[in-house]
Amino acid sequence: MATKSSTNQSDGFTAEERAAMKERAAELRAEGKKGAKKADGLQAVLDRIAQMAPGDRELAERVHVTVTANAPELSPKTWYGMPAYANADDKIVVFFQDSGKFNSRYSTLGFQDTANLDDGDMWPASFALKTWSSTVEKRVAELVRAAVS
Template identity: 85%
Template sequence: MSAKTSPPVSDGFSTEERAAMKERAAELRAEGKKGAKQADGLQAVLDRIAQMAPDDRALAERVHVTVSAAAPELSPKTWYGMPAYANAEGKIVVFFQDSGKFNYRYSTLGFQDTANLDDGDLWPVAYALQKWSPAVEKRVVELVRAAVS
């Protein structure tokens, strides 16, 4: 638990974790509704990014643009209230967790098990992200392209 994260409540989950679970339940209900479209997912991602603190929002916007360009076959959607990008089967491949989500000192670019990043018996699946630069963008493009290969 981060020094900034709220202490666990009686069931062992922090306030932020409970909020994320509620967000996920709402996302699942929305996905189950008839007529839910990819455009709904995109709007949900853009709305979530707009709610972030300015530094997190700037990173999330860059991640969104970069992932969308590097892997247009991925569909944007929210996942536990975070911007995420899913494959054709609806499985999350990559996500962005802003530092404010759980009061961490850095944002995270993460990959789920559907990402093709396997490298032997040990490989990273999450990256701390504090600032955007051309080098960071290049690495994110490489990771996302590998993830969907």
């Protein structure tokens, strides 16, 4: 996905992406109580992302776009104040922890035990994120698709 447009000076959400997310939130609210809960979760994630420092915000925005594009069945929500994505059972599958949350040198993309990433007796369940690139995006997309498979 494009990370820049003439209406957006950062590597964050484009104006088109922001508009699409607002439209989706309105659609969910229109679906009733269950839809409203999803819309509230989406809004909470977008609000949390907006509060992050610029570098963390750009990473979180790209993670959000990548997760929602590759696992549309996951519902955005906040989890311990972090953007997260839950399955149909409302169990967290993947989350993003910004570096500012605990004053660390990198942000983290993490997976909970509901993610289908098992690989023998030991496998990674979290990944450090410092910058976003096409290589990082490809790897995150692969991990998210595997997590929900």
